[in-house]
Amino acid sequence: MKLKIKTGDTVRVVAGDHKGSEGKVVTVNLQKNKAIVEGVNMVSKHEKPSAKNPQGGIVKKEAPIHISNLSLIDGKSGETTRVGFEIRDGKKVRVSKKSNEVI
Numbered sequence: 742m743k744l745k746i747k748t749g750d751t752v753r754v755v756a757g758d759h760k761g762s763e764g765k766v767v768t769v770n771l772q773k774n775k776a777i778v779e780g781v782n783m784v785s786k787h788e789k790p791s792a793k794n795p796q797g798g799i800v801k802k803e804a805p806i807h808i809s810n811l812s813l814i815d816g817k818s819g820e821t822t823r824v825g826f827e828i829r830d831g832k833k834v835r836v837s838k839k840s841n842e843v844i
Contacts, residue, residue: 744769744808745824745835746776750844752811753821754781759806763814767803775805782806815840 746752746766753763764778784804790797812821815837823838835844 743826744771744774746808746811746813751814751816752776752778753814754778754806754810755812755821756810757806758782766811769808770805773805774808776808776811777803777805778811779803813837813844815842816844817842 746769748766748769750766751763752766754760759781762778762781764781767777767779769776780803782804783801785799786802788794788797788800794800813824814820815822818840820839822840824844825836825838826833827836828834829843836842837844
């Protein structure tokens with residue numbers, strides 16, 4: 742399945758506990774239809790001491806959030822927009838539904 746949100750996109754959360762927060766997409770999991778967004782859906786995780794983290798303890802990190810709860814932010818207007826696909830100059834590109842410009 743082709744997703745309309747990619748790594749590096751700026752998105753806004755439109756549903757759930759973190760509704761209204763914005764951030765940059767760090768990773769996208771195609772199998773689970775989830776994405777990790779920078780600074781959104783923070784959870785506390787208990788970590789055992791290891792070579793990487795000799796102290797161990799409680800660490801705050803981002804948890805995945807479902808793609809359906811995210812909406813892409815248009816670069817120029819700063820508003821959320823839906824995404825469509827078009828063929829322009831022989832290439833398939835993502836297009837903003839509001840401004841009809843290539844993303």
